[in-house]
Amino acid sequence: MQERILGRTGVPVSVIGLGAWQLGADWGRVDEEAALATLSAAHEAGVTFIDTADVYGDGRSERIVGQFVRSLPDGRRITVATKMGRRVPQEPRHYNLANFRAWNDRSRENLGVDTLDLVQLHCPPTEVYHTDEVFDELDGMVAEGRMKAYGVSVETTAEALAAIARPNVASVQIIFNMLRLKPLDEVLPAAEKAGVGIIARVPLASGLLSGRYDEHTTFGADDHRTYNRHGEAFDQGETFSGVDYATGLAAVRRLAALRPEDATMAQVALRWIIDHPAVSVVIPGARNAQQARGNAEAASRPPLPPETHEAVTVVYDELVRGSVHDRW
Structure with missing residues (x-):
C-alpha cells in the first residue's frame, strides 16, 4: 500500500483509507460483526487511516473503530481521524471552548484513547472559518494533549481556501471525485503549496461511481440516498455529490467506457483521485469486507493514462458542471 504524508501532521498514512460513516448510520444497518470484519479486511489490505465522526450513529462508529484499533497488536499503527460539531444546531455561537472540550471528551471515551490523532471541525457554518x-x-487543545492535530471538513472550496490559510490547520477534508472537479481549480494547488493534507471524501459519489446502480435501484428509508436527495437532512452535496440521480447515472455510463477489463469502476474512480499528488488519502466507505478489499486494491493499480483524465473532464463539462460547479 502506497503511503503519503498527511499534511502538517507529518504522519504517513495509506493513500487509500476507510470512511466509517457506513459503520455508524445513514446507509442502512450494518451489524457490529460485519463492521469489525470490514475494518479487519481494510487493515489486512494495508489501510492505516480511518475517518469517523462523533455524530455517526451517535457515537456508534467511533466506538466500533476504537474497539477494533485496541484489538490490534502494538506493532501496526492506525491513524484515526474523527470530527466534531454536528451534535448541535449549526450556529457559530456553539463553536466555543466549552463545547469543544465536551465533544473531545466524548470522542476520547468512545475511541478509548487519551489523545486523539486528528480532530476535524465537521462542516461548520462558514463564519467559523x-x-x-x-x-x-483548537491550538490550546493541542497544547493540552487532547489531540495531536486538527483539521476541517468543508462543504465549499471557499471554506477550504479559508482553512488552508490558517497556519495550524493540518488537513482539509473535501468532496472530490469524477463528478466534483472544482477542487482542482484552486484548492488542491493551494493545499500542496501550504503543506496541508487533502482528505478526499465521497469518492464514489455515494456509490454512483461504483457503476452498480440503475434507474430501478432502491435504497432503504434509513439511507441518506433516500431521505437527503434534495438536502432535506444535511447538505445536498453529501448525497450523490449533489448530482441529480438520473444525470449521475448518465455520466457514470459514459465513464464506464474508460474502465480497463481487469478493474472495477470503483477502482478506476479511486485511482483517478490518487493520481492527483496533492491528495493525501481518499476515504471510500465500505459495508463489508469484500468492498474494503476491493477499494484498497485501487492503490496497486497503475496511474490512469492522460486520455482517461481528459475524458473525465469532458464528461464533467458536458453533463455535470452546470449543476454543481458553482454551488460548492
Whole structure:
C-alpha cells in the first residue's frame, strides 16, 4: 500500500483509507460483526487511516473503530481521524471552548484513547472559518494533549481556501471525485503549496461511481440516498455529490467506457483521485469486507493514462458542471 504524508501532521498514512460513516448510520444497518470484519479486511489490505465522526450513529462508529484499533497488536499503527460539531444546531455561537472540550471528551471515551490523532471541525457554518478564537481554542487543545492535530471538513472550496490559510490547520477534508472537479481549480494547488493534507471524501459519489446502480435501484428509508436527495437532512452535496440521480447515472455510463477489463469502476474512480499528488488519502466507505478489499486494491493499480483524465473532464463539462460547479 502506497503511503503519503498527511499534511502538517507529518504522519504517513495509506493513500487509500476507510470512511466509517457506513459503520455508524445513514446507509442502512450494518451489524457490529460485519463492521469489525470490514475494518479487519481494510487493515489486512494495508489501510492505516480511518475517518469517523462523533455524530455517526451517535457515537456508534467511533466506538466500533476504537474497539477494533485496541484489538490490534502494538506493532501496526492506525491513524484515526474523527470530527466534531454536528451534535448541535449549526450556529457559530456553539463553536466555543466549552463545547469543544465536551465533544473531545466524548470522542476520547468512545475511541478509548487519551489523545486523539486528528480532530476535524465537521462542516461548520462558514463564519467559523473566519473566527480567530475558534482556532486559538483548537491550538490550546493541542497544547493540552487532547489531540495531536486538527483539521476541517468543508462543504465549499471557499471554506477550504479559508482553512488552508490558517497556519495550524493540518488537513482539509473535501468532496472530490469524477463528478466534483472544482477542487482542482484552486484548492488542491493551494493545499500542496501550504503543506496541508487533502482528505478526499465521497469518492464514489455515494456509490454512483461504483457503476452498480440503475434507474430501478432502491435504497432503504434509513439511507441518506433516500431521505437527503434534495438536502432535506444535511447538505445536498453529501448525497450523490449533489448530482441529480438520473444525470449521475448518465455520466457514470459514459465513464464506464474508460474502465480497463481487469478493474472495477470503483477502482478506476479511486485511482483517478490518487493520481492527483496533492491528495493525501481518499476515504471510500465500505459495508463489508469484500468492498474494503476491493477499494484498497485501487492503490496497486497503475496511474490512469492522460486520455482517461481528459475524458473525465469532458464528461464533467458536458453533463455535470452546470449543476454543481458553482454551488460548492
